[in-house]
Amino acid sequence: MTEYNDIERCGFLCVHEDTVRQVTEQMPDDEKLYDLAELFKVFGDSTRIKILYALFEAELCVCDIAQLLGLTQSAVSHQLRVLKASRLVKPRKDGKTVFYSLADDHVRTLIAQGMEHVNE
Amino acid sequence: MTEYNDIERCGFLCVHEDTVRQVTEQMPDDEKLYDLAELFKVFGDSTRIKILYALFEAELCVCDIAQLLGLTQSAVSHQLRVLKASRLVKPRKDGKTVFYSLADDHVRTLIAQGMEHVNE
DNA sequence: CAAACGTATGAATGATTGTTCATATGTTAT
DNA sequence: ATAACATATGAACAATCATTCATACGTTTG
Numbered sequence: 001m002t003e004y005n006d007i008e009r010c011g012f013l014c015v016h017e018d019t020v021r022q023v024t025e026q027m028p029d030d031e032k033l034y035d036l037a038e039l040f041k042v043f044g045d046s047t048r049i050k051i052l053y054a055l056f057e058a059e060l061c062v063c064d065i066a067q068l069l070g071l072t073q074s075a076v077s078h079q080l081r082v083l084k085a086s087r088l089v090k091p092r093k094d095g096k097t098v099f100y101s102l103a104d105d106h107v108r109t110l111i112a113q114g115m116e117h118v119n120e
Numbered sequence: 121m122t123e124y125n126d127i128e129r130c131g132f133l134c135v136h137e138d139t140v141r142q143v144t145e146q147m148p149d150d151e152k153l154y155d156l157a158e159l160f161k162v163f164g165d166s167t168r169i170k171i172l173y174a175l176f177e178a179e180l181c182v183c184d185i186a187q188l189l190g191l192t193q194s195a196v197s198h199q200l201r202v203l204k205a206s207r208l209v210k211p212r213k214d215g216k217t218v219f220y221s222l223a224d225d226h227v228r229t230l231i232a233q234g235m236e237h238v239n240e
Numbered sequence: 241c242a243a244a245c246g247t248a249t250g251a252a253t254g255a256t257t258g259t260t261c262a263t264a265t266g267t268t269a270t
Numbered sequence: 271a272t273a274a275c276a277t278a279t280g281a282a283c284a285a286t287c288a289t290t291c292a293t294a295c296g297t298t299t300g
Contacts, residue, residue: 014183014217014276023177024188028235033169035238036231041164045288046157053153057143062247063134068144075289077248082288087240096246096297097134106237111156113233115148117226118155120207134246165258182277195259197278216267216276 042086043110047071048079052107055089059101162206163230167191168199172227175209179221 027033042048050069054060060068066076080100083089088107092099102108147153162168170189174180180188186196200220203209208227212219222228 014181015187016181016184019178019180020184020188023174023180023184026177027170027173032235032238033173034166036234037164037166037169039234039238040160040169044157044161044164046154047288049153049157049160050147053147054143057146058139060139060143061134061136064136064140064143067135068140072290073247074249074291077246078288081248087237098247106233110230110233110237113226113230114156114159115152117207117230118152118159167258192260193277194261194279197276198258201278218277 039086042082042088043114045079047075048083049111051076051079051083052088052102052111055100055102056108056111059092059099061097061099063097065100159206162202162208163234165199167195168203169231171196171199171203172208172222172231175220175222176228176231179212179219181217181219183217185220 043052047069051065054065054068062073062076062080065071065080066073069076080089080091083100084091087103089100090103092101163172167189171185174185174188182193182196182200185191185200186193189196200209200211203220204211207223209220210223212221
């Protein structure tokens, strides 16, 4: 007995083949799309967004951020690690203190764009 | 016996109070920041990014997307629901078929900005 | 050098979430 | 009306992830 799953059934009967073919050709590599999703995933957490927003105004040390947001030093440090790995923030060491700042202006632009959408 | 947690210890000894106070004043409401994170969270998934990218080029029905990305109809439908809830895509019903397209240009701009960062 | 301090990190845990499977809803065609 | 079909949805499971706790690392101070 022949069984069809949804994909096959759809594939033969309902798909707009020309459009699909055209779109397929213009899709970026899977790897690029994966990286892009990973980037947005980093922005997709309240704590990290707050950290980034705080750094809009000034360079801050880990303790500053922890007090500012009411978090433990450990939690902040873990998240800064994630942000650093995505090259969204950069550290500057001064003695035992580490100051963090935004890595570049993409961060500002992206967050500003997101805010626009949210504020609509 | 008095015990200190990390926050309190840091708060009294290492925090740059003036900077922290100034930054605190300029932080958006927690609710706004939460919404912003929720928005980015929607972009933070390969499948949803692929769906959005596919819709860059053309309006597509659920089956088109499913075949295009090699996913089940159900998985696509679930994700379209999420995208619709965030007002990133909008549906157009035509008989039993539902065509989806990008809701506005913020989507394009945001994804383009993200790609720039990834491609650096 | 030893103690205090700021930061980083590994393991564990609880919560969130994407996919699958089964099924329901609404539309078209016979 | 009944069958076929496109889409939507609810429950369940597996995987991912943010926080906490304990502790380690590197720097400064007495």
